[in-house]
Amino acid sequence: MGLPIIFSIDDDPQVLRAISRDLKAQYRDKYRVLSTSSVSEAMESLVELQNKGEEVAIFVSDQRMPEMQGVDFLEKAMAIFPFAKRVLLTAYSDTDAAIKAINDVQLDYYLMKPWDPPEEKLYPAIDELLHDWQANYRPDFTGIKVIGYQFSPKSHEIKDFLAGNLVPYQWMDASSSDIGKQIIKTNGLCPTDFPTVIFEDGTLLRTPSLLDVASHIGLNAKVKLQVYDVVIIGAGPAGLAASVYGASEGLSTLLIERKAPGGQAGTSSRIENYLGFPAGLSGSELTRRAITQATRFGTEFLSPQSVKEIKLKDQYKTIVLEDDTEINARAVVITTGVDYRKLETKGIAEFTGKGIYYGAASTEASSCGNKDVYVLGGGNSAGQAAMYLSKFAKNVYIIVRKNDLTSSMSSYLIDQIKNTDNVSILGCTEIVEAKGDEHLEALRLVDLNSSEEREVPADALFIFIGARPYTDWVGLQIIKNNKGFIETGRDMKSHENFKQVWKMQRDPYLLETSSPGIFAAGDVRAGAMNRVTSAVGEGSMSISFVHQYLSEV
Numbered sequence: 001m002g003l004p005i006i007f008s009i010d011d012d013p014q015v016l017r018a019i020s021r022d023l024k025a026q027y028r029d030k031y032r033v034l035s036t037s038s039v040s041e042a043m044e045s046l047v048e049l050q051n052k053g054e055e056v057a058i059f060v061s062d063q064r065m066p067e068m069q070g071v072d073f074l075e076k077a078m079a080i081f082p083f084a085k086r087v088l089l090t091a092y093s094d095t096d097a098a099i100k101a102i103n104d105v106q107l108d109y110y111l112m113k114p115w116d117p118p119e120e121k122l123y124p125a126i127d128e129l130l131h132d133w134q135a136n137y138r139p140d141f142t143g144i145k146v147i148g149y150q151f152s153p154k155s156h157e158i159k160d161f162l163a164g165n166l167v168p169y170q171w172m173d174a175s176s177s178d179i180g181k182q183i184i185k186t187n188g189l190c191p192t193d194f195p196t197v198i199f200e201d202g203t204l205l206r207t208p209s210l211l212d213v214a215s216h217i218g219l220n221a222k223v224k225l226q227v228y229d230v231v232i233i234g235a236g237p238a239g240l241a242a243s244v245y246g247a248s249e250g251l252s253t254l255l256i257e258r259k260a261p262g263g264q265a266g267t268s269s270r271i272e273n274y275l276g277f278p279a280g281l282s283g284s285e286l287t288r289r290a291i292t293q294a295t296r297f298g299t300e301f302l303s304p305q306s307v308k309e310i311k312l313k314d315q316y317k318t319i320v321l322e323d324d325t326e327i328n329a330r331a332v333v334i335t336t337g338v339d340y341r342k343l344e345t346k347g348i349a350e351f352t353g354k355g356i357y358y359g360a361a362s363t364e365a366s367s368c369g370n371k372d373v374y375v376l377g378g379g380n381s382a383g384q385a386a387m388y389l390s391k392f393a394k395n396v397y398i399i400v401r402k403n404d405l406t407s408s409m410s411s412y413l414i415d416q417i418k419n420t421d422n423v424s425i426l427g428c429t430e431i432v433e434a435k436g437d438e439h440l441e442a443l444r445l446v447d448l449n450s451s452e453e454r455e456v457p458a459d460a461l462f463i464f465i466g467a468r469p470y471t472d473w474v475g476l477q478i479i480k481n482n483k484g485f486i487e488t489g490r491d492m493k494s495h496e497n498f499k500q501v502w503k504m505q506r507d508p509y510l511l512e513t514s515s516p517g518i519f520a521a522g523d524v525r526a527g528a529m530n531r532v533t534s535a536v537g538e539g540s541m542s543i544s545f546v547h548q549y550l551s552e553v
Contacts, residue, residue, distance in 0.1 A: 004055045004137065006126075008035040009042045009073065010062040010089065015113065019060060019089070022118045027126070031057060039067040046080045056081040057133045058126065060111075062089040071100075074107070082391065083136060085129040087111055102279050103416075109279070135166070135288055144169040144217070147180050148195030150367055151439035153353025154207065155195040156360070161210050161304070163363045164260025164267070166288050167217050171366075210304050219303050223327050228254045230546050231319055231329035233307050234470075236263025237532050238522025239335035240290035241539030246333075247297035249543060254327065255299050256319070258306040262287035263337045263523075264381060265532045267359045269388030272412055274532060284362070286532075308473050310518065315553050317517060330553065331546045334474065334486060334513070334520045335539060341466030343376070347434030348463075355440025356461045361385035368393040368460055374443060376431065377464030378405050383413035385462055386423050393460075396423045401448065403427045434461065469524050477501045479514040485526035488513055509545040511538060517549050 006023055010016040020035040027033065036042045049056065059077050063070035074086045088110040095110075108129055115121040144162065148155030150173050162169045172180030174194055183189075189196055193206040199216050230246050232239045235257035246253040260266065266287040272280035295301065309320040310332060319327040340358040342348075348356055357364055359381070365388055373393040375386045378400040389396050398405070398417070404427055405414050417423050426445070432453060433444040443458040469484045479487040479495050489510045492498050501514045511519045521538035523530055528538065 002054065003030060003032045004057040004133075005032045005034055005049065006058045006060065007042070007046075007056050007077075007084075008033070008060040009037070009039065009065070009070075010035075011037050011065040011067070012062065013037060015062065015089070022115075022122055023060070023126075026118070026123055027130075031130075039065060039073055042073070043076065046077060050080050055137065056084040057137070058085045058087060058129055060087045060089060064091070071107075078106075083133070085109075085133050087126070087129070089113055107279060132285060135285065143200055145172060145183070145198040146170070146195055147172045147174055147177075147183060147189070147198070149174055151354040152195065156353045156357065156364070157210070158195050158197065158208070158213060160360050160363045161213060161260055162217075163284075164262065165214075165217070165219065165303070166261075166284055166291075214304055219301070223254065223302060223325070224300060225252055225254075227316065227328045227330065228252045229329070229550065230254075230331045230333060230543070231256065231317070231327060232333045232335055233319070234258075234263070234334065234336035234522075234524070235261035235291075235301070235303070236335055236337040236522055236535065237265050237286070237290070238337070238524075238535040238539035238542075239263075239333070240287070240294060241536040242333050242335060242521060242542050243294040243299040243301075244290065244297060245540045245543040246546065247294060247299040249547070251543070251546070253294075253299045254329070255294065255301050256305055256307060256321075256327075257301070257303040258336075259304055261291055261301075261303070264340075264359065265535075267362060268381060268384045269362050269365075270384050271532060273410060282362075306473075310474070310476055310515075312476065312515070330517070331549055332518045333539070333542045333546065334471075334518065334524060335522045335535075335542075336470040337523045337535075338467040338469050340463060341468045343431070343463055343465065345431050345433065347436075348431075351434050351436060351440040351461075354438070355436065355459065356434060356463065358463050359385075361388055361462050364460065364462075365389050365392045370394045371459035372457055373397070374399055374458050374461045375464065376461060378402060378408040379464060380410055380413060382462075382464035383409045383417060385464060387413070387416055387420065389462070390420050390423050394422065397426050397456075398423065399426045399429050399431065399445070401428065401430060431461075434458075467523065467530065471524060476515045476518070478518065481526045485528075486513055486520040486524055487526045488520050491527065509548060511542045511545055512549070517553070519545055 008019050016035055016037055023033045061070040061073050070088050085108045088107055090110050091113055109125050146158055146169050174180055197205045197208055205212055229251035231254045232242045233256050235255050243253050243255040262283055266283040268283035270280050270282055306322040307319055308322050311318040317329045317332045369392050371393050372395045373389050374397045375382050376399045386396050386398050428448040430446050431443055432446050434440055435442045440458055442455050444455050446453045471484045479492050489508050492514055504516050511521050513520050519542045521542040522535035
């Protein structure tokens with residue numbers, strides 16, 4: 001397979017020569033630049049490229065072409081190369097069409113003609129798109145290989161961990177992959193060895209723990225300093241923002257994450273209402289950008305490690321990890337977020353990891369090809385998952401207790417769902433039972449209006465319900481509400497135990513818990529808005545309060 005391709009099309013020979021010239025001048029060392037003035041020729045070329053196993057990184061298409069408008073061409077091209085970035089060349093009068101295309105064909109960028117000088121108006125935009133494309137590009141694979149069974153909770157755990165940490169891997173089903181079977185035979189593997197992970201250097205691990213995998217992919221499992229200015233517990237949007245601001249403002253900063261960075265937001269296939277990204281971005285893109293930014297400023301990242309306790313020692317906070325490692329900090333920010341609430345319905349626990357998944361739509365979507373898939377939940381995460389799964393599954397059914405999605409989901413997602421033929425909403429419906437042999441095969445549903453029950457075939461169920469804060473480990477008499485969310489700021493003053501716990505002369509800072517110098521931000525905090533943007537804001541804000549606290553001690 002050759003170099004990835006930048007594909008341009010324009011019926012105006014002069015414009016086509018100009019865009020081809022500029023693209024070749026900048027990118028010919030790493031990309032092949034192909035161009036054509038004919039839509040029909042372009043479509044024939046794309047089919048040929050697909051059959052040869054070539055990969056298109058970016059399409060650059062003029063909007064006004066006699067055979068077909070650029071938006072329509074991009075829509076057809078998406079069917080062949082769905083992961084390529086899409087750029088529309090427009091005149092000023094076509095701006096409305098370009099903006100409409102952001103929704104219609106998930107346009108990544110529109111470029112006004114003329115684009116001189118390209119160093120200012122063309123290359124920065126193309127560089128950014130190529131950078132994003134490369135983050136998800138899977139060339140002829142030479143990286144980590146995971147061999148196991150599709151309906152294995154342990155296999156799912158490893159796949160989800162690698163995906164959450166933005167590590168590319170190749171999944172091979174031990175029962176169906178020809179390459180996988182060859183590797184199994186060569187290495188003398190048996191069913192009890194699965195999942196097996198093979199790393200780039202040839203190291204083979206049978207049924208590895210997540211810590212084993214982490215050590216081989218270069219995740220930091222050791223702390224470097226005796227004392228940190230601030231330790232942030234949880235690498236969701238709030239924790240990532242706090243780590244960026246803490247490190248950039250000169251604080252020695254440690255970020256601890258028990259699973260993978262990004263939190264629930266990191267698993268979102270598309271976040272379309274995040275400020276500054278009119279075409280939207282995936283949770284993994286947002287996470288990757290934030291991790292890169294934080295580490296560039298000097299944040300240390302410790303993963304996968306769980307905190308089981310915080311102890312007070314003089315003016316220091318001692319964070320105790322699950323392996324009893326102790327880390328000293330002058331201040332702590334808790335940003336552990338929330339977990340999806342577990343569904344106690346009959347059969348759910350039995351088939352979790354075997355066709356039933358909490359979140360993880362992006363991890364398991366490829367296994368849902370031409371299948372009937374169910375999504376339980378009516379929030380934005382459920383809607384984003386349904387839209388992503390619709391690209392793979394034959395049918396996607398969203399199960400909600402209410403009549404519709406209007407009270408719980410953003411309108412832009414509701415509109416997208418309405419316009420997607422293979423996504424349906426099952427309102428006023430609950431799951432009574434999950435059924436199957438070795439994996440999920442069917443769901444028993446009940447109509448809440450009529451109490452009528454029915455059984456439907458189901459190949460997979462993705463659960464996105466409720467929000468349970470990850471605070472069971474939090475002690476120190478830190479005040480929480482009756483649902484386990486951490487109380488902060490002046491709101492604690494009305495709590496009956498506040499005066500017994502808070503011994504400072506001043507009032508708590510806005511995001512400070514009942515233990516001075518320990519702060520909470522994001523979804524884990526009582527009263528939080530449960531939005532990515534607000535979590536980022538609170539994480540950033542927490543560092544200003546850390547500075548104020550550190551100036552006192």
